[in-house]
Structures are given as structure tokens and as C-alpha cells.
Amino acid sequence: MGETNYLVVGSSHAALEAVHAIRMIDAKGSVALVTRDAHLPYSPTVLPYVVSGRSKPERVALRDEAYFKTMNVDFVRGATLVGIDAKNRTARFEGQPARKFDKLLLATGAQPIIPPIKGLDKVPFHVLRSLDDALGLRKAMGQAKRAVVLGAGLIGMHAAENLVEAGLAIGIVEMQGQVLPGYFDAKASGLIEKAFAAHKVTLKLGRKAQEIKSGAVVLDDGSELPFDLLLVSTGVKPELGYLEGSGVATERGILVDARMNTNVEGIFAAGDVAQAKLFQAEGTGVAGILPAAVEQGRIAGMAMAGDRALKPYPGHVSLNTYTFFGQQAISVGAGVAGPVPAGAETIERADAAKNAYLRLALKDNRLLGAVGINVSLDPGILWQLILRKVDLAPVMDRFQADPLAVGRVLMSRLWR
Amino acid sequence: MGKAFDSIVFHGKNCDGCGDCVTACVKAKGGSDALSSRIKILPDGAGGFELALCRQCGEAKCVMNCPSGALTKNGDSGVIDWADDKCVNCLLCTVGCAYGGITYEAQIGHVIKCDQCGGQPACVAACPHDALAFSTIAGIYNSYGDKEDMFAPGLSACQGCNSELLIRHTMRRIGPNAVVAAPPGCIPGMGTVGYNGKTGAKVPIFHPLLTNTSSMLAGIRRYYERQGRDVTVVALAGDGGTVDVGFQALSGAAERGEHILYICVDNEGYMNTGMQSSGSTNYGSWTSTTPVGPSLKGKRSDGKNLPMVMMMHNCAYVATASLSHMEDYYAKLDQALETSKNGFAYVHVYAPCPSGWRFHSSKTIDICRLGVETNFIPLWEFTPKGGLRFTLPTENPRPITDYLKAIGKYRHLEPAQIEHIQHLADERLSLLSKFVRDTGARPAAE
Numbered sequence: 001m002g003e004t005n006y007l008v009v010g011s012s013h014a015a016l017e018a019v020h021a022i023r024m025i026d027a028k029g030s031v032a033l034v035t036r037d038a039h040l041p042y043s044p045t046v047l048p049y050v051v052s053g054r055s056k057p058e059r060v061a062l063r064d065e066a067y068f069k070t071m072n073v074d075f076v077r078g079a080t081l082v083g084i085d086a087k088n089r090t091a092r093f094e095g096q097p098a099r100k101f102d103k104l105l106l107a108t109g110a111q112p113i114i115p116p117i118k119g120l121d122k123v124p125f126h127v128l129r130s131l132d133d134a135l136g137l138r139k140a141m142g143q144a145k146r147a148v149v150l151g152a153g154l155i156g157m158h159a160a161e162n163l164v165e166a167g168l169a170i171g172i173v174e175m176q177g178q179v180l181p182g183y184f185d186a187k188a189s190g191l192i193e194k195a196f197a198a199h200k201v202t203l204k205l206g207r208k209a210q211e212i213k214s215g216a217v218v219l220d221d222g223s224e225l226p227f228d229l230l231l232v233s234t235g236v237k238p239e240l241g242y243l244e245g246s247g248v249a250t251e252r253g254i255l256v257d258a259r260m261n262t263n264v265e266g267i268f269a270a271g272d273v274a275q276a277k278l279f280q281a282e283g284t285g286v287a288g289i290l291p292a293a294v295e296q297g298r299i300a301g302m303a304m305a306g307d308r309a310l311k312p313y314p315g316h317v318s319l320n321t322y323t324f325f326g327q328q329a330i331s332v333g334a335g336v337a338g339p340v341p342a343g344a345e346t347i348e349r350a351d352a353a354k355n356a357y358l359r360l361a362l363k364d365n366r367l368l369g370a371v372g373i374n375v376s377l378d379p380g381i382l383w384q385l386i387l388r389k390v391d392l393a394p395v396m397d398r399f400q401a402d403p404l405a406v407g408r409v410l411m412s413r414l415w416r
Numbered sequence: 417m418g419k420a421f422d423s424i425v426f427h428g429k430n431c432d433g434c435g436d437c438v439t440a441c442v443k444a445k446g447g448s449d450a451l452s453s454r455i456k457i458l459p460d461g462a463g464g465f466e467l468a469l470c471r472q473c474g475e476a477k478c479v480m481n482c483p484s485g486a487l488t489k490n491g492d493s494g495v496i497d498w499a500d501d502k503c504v505n506c507l508l509c510t511v512g513c514a515y516g517g518i519t520y521e522a523q524i525g526h527v528i529k530c531d532q533c534g535g536q537p538a539c540v541a542a543c544p545h546d547a548l549a550f551s552t553i554a555g556i557y558n559s560y561g562d563k564e565d566m567f568a569p570g571l572s573a574c575q576g577c578n579s580e581l582l583i584r585h586t587m588r589r590i591g592p593n594a595v596v597a598a599p600p601g602c603i604p605g606m607g608t609v610g611y612n613g614k615t616g617a618k619v620p621i622f623h624p625l626l627t628n629t630s631s632m633l634a635g636i637r638r639y640y641e642r643q644g645r646d647v648t649v650v651a652l653a654g655d656g657g658t659v660d661v662g663f664q665a666l667s668g669a670a671e672r673g674e675h676i677l678y679i680c681v682d683n684e685g686y687m688n689t690g691m692q693s694s695g696s697t698n699y700g701s702w703t704s705t706t707p708v709g710p711s712l713k714g715k716r717s718d719g720k721n722l723p724m725v726m727m728m729h730n731c732a733y734v735a736t737a738s739l740s741h742m743e744d745y746y747a748k749l750d751q752a753l754e755t756s757k758n759g760f761a762y763v764h765v766y767a768p769c770p771s772g773w774r775f776h777s778s779k780t781i782d783i784c785r786l787g788v789e790t791n792f793i794p795l796w797e798f799t800p801k802g803g804l805r806f807t808l809p810t811e812n813p814r815p816i817t818d819y820l821k822a823i824g825k826y827r828h829l830e831p832a833q834i835e836h837i838q839h840l841a842d843e844r845l846s847l848l849s850k851f852v853r854d855t856g857a858r859p860a861a862e
Contacts, residue, residue: 013480013483017480042483043483043484044483045483045484045506045508046483046484046504046506049484049504054504055484055502055504059485059502060484060485061485062483062485290481290483290508291477291481291508291511291512294477294480294481294512298480319511321506321507321508321510321511322507323505323506323507323520326522326525328507328520328522330507332511374522376519376520376521376522378468378510378513378516378519379507379510379511380477380510380511380512380513380514380515380516381513381514381515381516383511383514384514395461398461404516405458405459406461407516408456408458408466408468408515408516409458409459409460409461409466411468411514411515411516412428412458412466412467412468412515412516413460413466414514
């Protein structure tokens with residue numbers, strides 16, 4: 001049985017930031033990064049671009065073997081975590097000997113949800129979560145003419161755009177009444193839908209797939225969408241089977257505190273697998289986005305190594321950036337996708353000629369959130385204005401008129 | 417790991433929003449309009465200007481957020497490099513940046529950011545107002561570690577003391593071929609001359625009387641010269657040992673043009689013996705011998721300005737320095753070292769003291785900087801041939817209260833006293849300005 005001071009399971013952003021943070025403090029302790037993937041570390045976010053061919057699969061690696069050698073990290077591929085014995089501090093793997101650990105980080109990410117649609121188990125379909133998935137989809141795309149995408153989330157929309165660019169006829173099915181629900185309000189999504197419609201994408205919004213037949217999706221209104229390529233992108237959720245009997249508490253994800261520690265001291269979780277504090281709402285949630293994985297991974301690594309500079313996780317702020325057919329969409333914070341929260345006000349501006357739309361949500365002179373379609377915004381600055389609860393009262397009129405410039409002025413002042 | 421890098425510095429108070437930097441950037445980067453500039457100057461709504469520019473962060477969030485490996489920290493230049501052929505336009509880097517330093521520009525079709533023009537930033541060259549500067553001070557810290565530390569680890573200076581920082585930098589630069597005199601004061605007090613039977617320095621160091629530092633150094637230097645050896649002799653003395661008790665010997669050595677490098681570390685008082693007032697203590701300062709009470713409100717007389725006194729000796733080289741401006745200090749140290757081979761070189765370093773001046777130990781360098789930026793301690797150098805030259809701009813100073821309010825020993829000051837201190841600072845600058853002959857290049861060593 002191997003023994004490791006710091007055992008990190010997973011190999012994407014959260015895991016990599018944790019390893020970096022550990023090595024900032026502890027140069028000597030043994031670190032192992034174990035992943036079930038066969039490849040060098042990569043980001044799930046890059047996968048749509050592997051499908052499109054923009055990213056070469058051999059060039060998407062976030063770290064190479066030389067990095068792990070320099071950092072003295074034992075990088076192990078092809079080993080799937082199957083069980084944890086919290087009492088004896090042991091992790092069991094398929095295809096690898098078990099390892100004892102002092103500190104364990106679970107950064108195993110999330111896996112595609114396969115919806116219970118009649119007939120889906122009878123037909124071949126694609127998902128897009130791993131590099132192998134992307135390579136498979138890219139290969140299939142070359143031989144297909146008509147594709148149907150189930151789910152209009154970010155992965156589905158990215159993939160659909162790539163399939164359009166590859167010359168396929170596309171249909172998208174989404175249960176909710178708009179694309180990218182949760183990040184954008186109906187008006188913002190409307191502009192995105194318009195761009196897809198202009199590229200002859202068939203959008204079936206507010207529709208459910210009733211049944212999958214060979215070569216066609218049957219919708220709940222009885223209509224059919226024919227396909228020779230089917231992509232299921234109806235969301236992701238963490239697979240937590242390996243925690244059975246471990247005593248580690250879970251809900252939708254692994255429950256963690258502000259140091260990313262689970263209910264078992266010394267066992268941590270970060271990234272898409274973790275259910276952590278929310279910044280703009282009560283309770284906890286699975287953030288499921290890259291910037292949150294980076295933050296959580298860094299905090300977990302600092303906590304594992306005992307870094308005294310650690311500041312507790314402030315909570316997740318919803319963030320997204322999205323480019324589509326050369327246009328850009330940005331969503332930051334709360335109060336911009338759904339109904340306006342109590343006591344908040346929203347400011348909306350649209351410029352139809354430019355396909356531009358801006359929505360700001362404000363409460364008590366603080367920024368709650370912002371959505372912009374084809375509007376220049378600095379999402380990183382907006383994020384900081386939300387996190388720092390910056391009082392905008394002295395600049396409110398100017399901020400509403402030009403959030404880009406005024407946000408930059410506010411952040412510039414923090415730097416000499 | 418641990419390497420420091422050159423960086424673009426913004427002095428907002430000098431910026432008038434002319435936009436020359438933006439124009440220069442657009443030209444250098446081949447853009448068409450201001451949107452393609454990597455540097456953005458923004459009116460702050462109150463007549464001033466702020467900046468959005470890549471800070472080339474050490475722990476860069478844009479790099480961490482990049483899913484495609486398109487952004488990387490360059491280990492040689494420190495610049496965050498962006499690789500066009502790896503970027504996927506996901507814009508997640510812009511989520512990471514808190515400064516608007518990496519931005520998506522629609523008409524260009526991808527994110528843009530500053531690359532410092534390969535070490536010669538066009539914006540800095542174009543700035544007509546000294547609002548932008550390219551700081552290469554990192555080079556000092558990178559080379560610092562390669563040089564041998566001439567002092568023992570574990571010197572027992574107070575927390576936040578800048579004298580220790582100063583002497584370690586100074587002696588690393590000077591090297592082992594030197595003899596150091598450290599008359600009574602904080603510098604020997606912290607253990608440089610030895611403690612508990614151990615030595616405190618790797619060079620010969622001795623502890624003269626307060627009165628005879630310059631005389632002893634003069635004799636040592638003359639002896640070495642007679643032996644045909646070029647050994648640097650250095651005084652690391654406090655203001656008490658220089659301005660008050662040691663002045664007679666110092667003045668004599670300067671008058672004779674002894675080949676000495678004399679560095680006065682001025683913390684404006686006898687700080688290691690209980691914070692008594694010295695001749696260098698400024699008007700209004702609280703010290704243990706100039707207390708604040710019903711009648712006395714700190715020191716009643718004005719402090720001596722010894723660097724000006726030394727200039728009047730017509731020393732081969734005289735300079736003032738502050739550790740907030742390390743490049744400036746290193747340039748002066750180099751010139752002083754060179755000068756001391758053939759003449760008397762005097763460097764007066766202002767050394768704010770957290771223990772004696774009553775400010776937090778984390779604020780030492782900030783206080784140094786405020787002293788310079790308020791013109792309370794103008795930085796200059798003098799040679800008999802070149803006259804006096806200000807080495808940092810003295811235009812548009814901050815109000816003197818920015819400096820005074822940051823320091824506990826001035827906490828009690830009454831408006832009339834502040835007015836007097838402002839008057840002294842103005843007079844000092846005005847008097848110094850009269851010695852400026854030429855505003856051109858640095859005078860050559862004589």
C-alpha cells in the first residue's frame with residue numbers, strides 16, 4: 001500500500017490549484033495526484049473547442065509531466081477512486097494499489113446526467129465531459145448530417161455551434177422556455193436564440209423529449225426531430241458512489257465548510273464535486289463553474305498544507321462568459337436571470353441595431369448582478385464589486401451610465 | 417520561484433489624461449482605434465485619472481482560469497503571455513482579472529492584454545508627464561540574493577526597522593573588501609559588531625567612540641593606501657554619532673577630503689537608548705526628552721539639516737536617500753563608492769523608526785515614501801562640479817499633513833506647528849533649489 005501526505009483525486013482546475021497551493025507551503029511532503037483519466041490534465045471547458053478543431057487535443061494539457069517532476073508530485077493516470085476508509089485514512093482505487101493518506105482532496109468533478117427518456121438506452125448517443133468524449137464526437141461529426149442536442153446549457157450550446165460550423169443541420173431541445181436558463185434572462189437569451197436561428201438551428205424551447213426512436217427524437221407535442229448524431233447535454237452532477245460507507249456527508253455534492261473540509265477532518269472537496277457556501281443566498285450549492293473550482297481548489301490546498309494566509313471561502317457568485325458566432329455574453333451575480341429579488345431594482349438598456357443588451361441589478365447601492373450581450377464589461381471587476389460589497393452611492397449615476405469605466409476606476413484605486 | 421520582475425508604474429497624480437500612452441499603444445500593437453489599446457486611462461469623475469492595465473500578477477487569476485493553456489506566466493520576463501493559437505475565446509480570463517487588464521475587444525475578435533512591449537513599453541516612452549514609469553527595480557532584488565550577505569542572520573533590530581534592510585543591501589553591494597565602523601547606535605546595538613562572544617559581520621567591523629568614527633576610518637584608509645591596497649572604508653553611523661557627537665571628526669575628515677564612504681542612517685534621535693532627541697530631531701517631534709505636556713509640545717527648535725552642511729564642506733559627493741526609492745539609493749551608493757576611492761563621500765539616508773516614531777512596523781516603507789512625496793525629505797545629490805540635482809521630481813508634492821498624520825510622534829501637533837513645519841519644508845526646498853546648476857544628466861564621479 002502506498003502512503004501519501006497529500007492525496008489529490010482528480011486532475012482538473014480544482015485539483016491543480018490545490019497541488020500548487022500545497023507546494024507553496026510544503027516543499028517536502030509527498031503529494032500524489034491520481035486521476036481516472038488517461039490523459040494529461042485538461043479542462044472540461046476546452047472540450048467544445050476540441051470538437052470544433054480549434055484546440056488540438058495534444059495541446060490542451062494544463063500541465064505536463066515535467067511540471068509534476070519539478071514539483072515532485074506523483075502523477076498517476078488511469079486509476080478510478082472506488083472507496084474511502086475515513087477511519088484508517090485509506091483510499092482504494094481500481095487499477096492501482098490503495099493509498100494511505102494524511103490529507104485527502106476529492107476533486108473528482110461531475111459527470112453527465114443521462115435523463116430517463118424512453119428509448120435513450122437503445123440508441124448510440126454522445127456526451128461531452130471527457131477528452132475521449134470530445135474526440136469521439138469530433139469523429140462522429142465528420143460522418144453525420146443531422147444532429148440533435150438535448151439541453152441548451154453551455155456545453156450543449158457550444159457543441160451545437162460547432163456542429164453548425166461543421167455543416168450539420170441542428171435541432172436543440174430544451175425543457176425550459178429559453179436557452180441558458182439560470183444565467184440569462186429571457187431578453188438576453190432571446191438575442192442568443194436569434195443568432196442560432198439565423199444559422200438555421202431549430203430551437204425547440206419549452207419542449208421535452210418524450211421518446212428516442214432510431215433516427216428521431218419525439219417531442220412532447222408529438223413533433224419529431226430527425227438525427228444521425230445525438231448529443232445529450234442535460235446537465236452534470238457529481239458521482240459520489242465511492243463515498244458509500246465512508247461517513248462523508250453529501251447532498252447534491254460533498255458538503256464542505258469554508259475551508260473546503262468535509263464533515264471528516266482532513267478530507268476535503270473542491271470544484272464541481274463540492275457543495276459549498278453561496279455568497280448571494282442562504283445555504284449551500286454546487287457551483288459547477290471553472291472560476292469557483294479554481295478558488296475552491298486553492299483554498300483546499302492552503303487548508304491542507306496549513307497555510308496561515310488562508311481566507312475562508314466567501315461563497316460562490318454565479319459567473320459566466322459565453323461567446324457565440326462571434327458575439328459575446330456575460331453574466332455575473334444574482335438578480336439578472338430570474339425574477340427581481342425583493343428590494344432590488346434593475347436597469348435595462350437595449351440597442352437593437354447592435355444586438356446589444358445590458359441589465360444591471362442593484363440593491364442598497366450595491367451591485368447584485370449584471371448581464372451583458374455584446375456590451376463591453378469586465379466580469380472580473382463586477383465580481384469584485386459584488387464580493388467586496390462596494391458602496392456605489394457616490395458614483396451611482398455614472399456607474400449606471402458606464403459600468404465598464406467606473407468599475408475600472410474603482411478597482412484601479414485599490415492599486416498603487 | 418521568487419524572482420522579481422520589471423513593471424509599469426502609474427503615478428496617477430501626474431496624469432492629465434492626454435491619452436498619448438493610448439495612442440502609442442495602439443500604434444505599437446497595430447490597432448485602429450483607442451479600443452485596441454492595452455492601456456486604458458479613465459477619468460475618475462473628480463478631475464483625476466485612473467488606469468486599467470495588466471498588472472502581470474504573480475499568482476495570476478487569468479492564468480488559473482484559462483482552460484486551454486493559452487495564458488502563462490513567463491518565468492524570464494514576468495509577463496503573462498497570451499498564445500493566439502491556444503486561446504478559445506471563452507473569456508474566462510476576464511472573469512479572473514480584477515483590474516480590467518485583460519479585455520475582450522469585439523472588433524479585434526479576441527482578448528488583448530499588455531505584454532510590456534518586450535521590455536520597452538511604448539506607453540511609458542510616450543508619457544509626457546512622468547505619470548507612467550517602467551520600474552526595473554526588480555533587478556536589484558534578483559541580484560541581491562546572488563551577493564554574499566556580510567551580516568550574520570538573526571540581528572536583533574526592532575520589527576520593521578529599515579536600518580537592517582539598509583545595511584544588508586549596502587554591504588552586499590560593497591562586498592567583502594571593506595572595513596566598517598559602527599559607532600554607538602542602533603546598528604551596533606542590533607548585534608552587527610558581535611554579541612555573546614560571536615561576530616555579527618563577515619567583514620572587519622569595529623565599534624569606535626561616538627566622537628572619533630571619521631578619524632579612525634581616515635587612519636585605516638591611509639594605512640591601506642600606504643600598503644598599496646584599495647580597501648573601502650565605510651561608516652554606518654546613526655544621526656547622534658554624526659550630527660551631534662561625531663560631528664567634529666566628520667567635519668575635519670570632510671574638510672581634509674579623506675577617502676571615506678560615510679553613511680548616516682538618520683532616525684532623528686537616540687533611538688536605541690530610549691528615544692532621546694538629537695540634533696537631527698525635527699521641530700515638533702515627541703521624544704523622551706522633548707515630551708508633550710501642558711507647556712511643551714514636542715521639540716521646540718528646528719533640526720539640523722546635515723546633508724546641506726556637508727554640501728557646504730564641498731565634499732566630493734553628497735546625497736540624500738530613502739529606502740522607498742531603492743533604485744535611487746543604489747545609483748547613489750554606486751557613485752558614492754566610486755567617489756570614496758579619491759574623496760569624501762557622504763550619504764544621508766532617512767530612516768523612519770517604528771519604535772521611536774510611533775507607527776506600525778508594517779508601515780516603514782510607506783512612511784519613507786510619504787516623506788519623499790511630501791517634499792519633507794527631498795532626494796538629491798551634489799558634486800562640486802555639477803552642483804545639486806534633485807533625483808526625484810519635487811513638483812506637485814502631497815500636503816505635509818499626509819506625512820505628519822501617519823506618524824505618532826507628530827500626533828499632538830497644533831495647526832500653528834504644522835504650519836511651521838510646512839514653512840520649514842518649503843524653505844528647505846527653496847534653499848536647495850538655489851544650488852541647482854544644471855537639470856541635465858547625472859554628474860560624473862569626480
